[in-house]
Amino acid sequence: MPELPEVETTRRGIAPFLLGDRVERVEVREPRLRWPVPADLDQCLAGTEMLSLDRRGKYLLARNVRGTLIAHLGMSGSLRVLTRPEPPSPHDHVDILMAGGTVIRYRDPRRFGCLLWTGGDPFDHPLLRDLGPEPLSDGFDGAYLHRCSRGRRAPVKGFVMDARVVVGVGNIYASEALSMAGIHPLRAAGRVSRQRYDVLAGAIRDTLERSIRLGGTTLRDFVNPAGEPGYFEQTLRVYGRAGQPCRTCGAPLRQVVVGQRSTFYCASCQR
Template identity: 45%
Template sequence: MPELPEVEVCRLGISPHIQDQTITDIVVRQWQLRWPIPEEVKTITGQKVVSVKRRSKYLLIAFNTGTLVLHLGMSGTLRILPTKTQPVKHDHVDIHFDNGVMLKLNDPRRFGAVLWLPEHQDVDGILAKLGPEPLTEAFNGDYLADKAKNRTTAIKQFIMNNPIVVGVGNIYANESLFMAGIRPDAQAGKLSKKRLTLLVDCIKQVLEKAIAQGGTTLKDFTQSDGKPGYFAQELQIYGKAGKPCPKCQSPLMEIRQSGRSSVFCKSCQKK
């Protein structure tokens, strides 16, 4: 599943092609994705893109009359292609622009979404329940310590909870906790403010590095056979259970938390 860094790289990749461009046509081949695509999306034909932003893993394409919301789900990809490019299997939505390109959503599992916020109003509360962006000043040690008070939830699940902070997926939670020296099964409420502040800094570093790597290894969103989403990353521990810890050479351990793999070093990471 594409996570925050992959979605941010996607935003950076498509923005230069559609910013300030006018939509000439919208082709919907599959109206039922994770949620039904509202028919109102057809009303933005003839409108110009004002901005392309991101909130959590949602891409927000703003127009004068509202905001188009795109989510890639578990398997979705966005490509910039010539408008005459023929559709292939799972090409569900094409958005054509007056500069001769189209933004194409391909989603084999159909867990993605195309939604419309009229007058930019989040009437269904899709975005309202989300916590702060991890790379903003709103996400800091004071904030996380306050949210963690008296919480018995394991710290890994805690930081992966979108109402607490958005965009810390499984890979990045593993990597951040290793960098901070905190075991993934430590109780959130028992961690000191000092350790939680360190964790915040590590989350920011891990995500910033992932975005930077994506910017250098995933440059082209204009090839029809490309696969935007995951990109090559220099991971320290994720997916490396049983291998030597990069810090102390002890074998890395693995546990399951909420059905997901948590890899850690029992020597370098403490509760």
């Protein structure tokens, strides 16, 4: 489900309820996520105030005086804010109960996500250490992508989805950004010009920023922490639109599999 815009939407949604309040306790009903939820997570969080909630790629980082909670939503994860008690559904694995009475509820049917704890610098954690730049930061531009891509023969679509290259670009937004930039998803990353990487870097940035503004993409079930859907789906150019007309030239959009992921593009607009 969540790519960068959905994770950022989630961060903004829970921040007002998590920050400036004290954690009462943590209730773990199902610790078997991608990696086990630490057995002492409650001791790490209980009684402390959350000091900051940041995002690094698709990871959420919630810091208190003792360390940092590292959260990832995987494919099907979500965090919701409950202002009144609600009985947990089967996949509501973890609750963070705040002193003020609100509950931050972690749900993840497929359990590809994780909730981990680190007492050290979270950016030194093995999961975060090797991540590439944030696509909305100044360090990310066409010159960087061009430099990074030299000698790479694999498709450019997989290249921009590689978190060591740039974080946060998942399967939807990779197709969308390549469509905006007019680049064929199967083109070898090393055979895209510097000029075209300038356009692509801008397209990635624009696509992600626009989606954040619209509250993310709701394909099946994404809702923000308040339970509201995102509206970016209505503006998708290619994702999920195989056979339908290209919004630019009218040609039927195509679907191929790249690196085991469905990929959508216009054969006449993207070269």
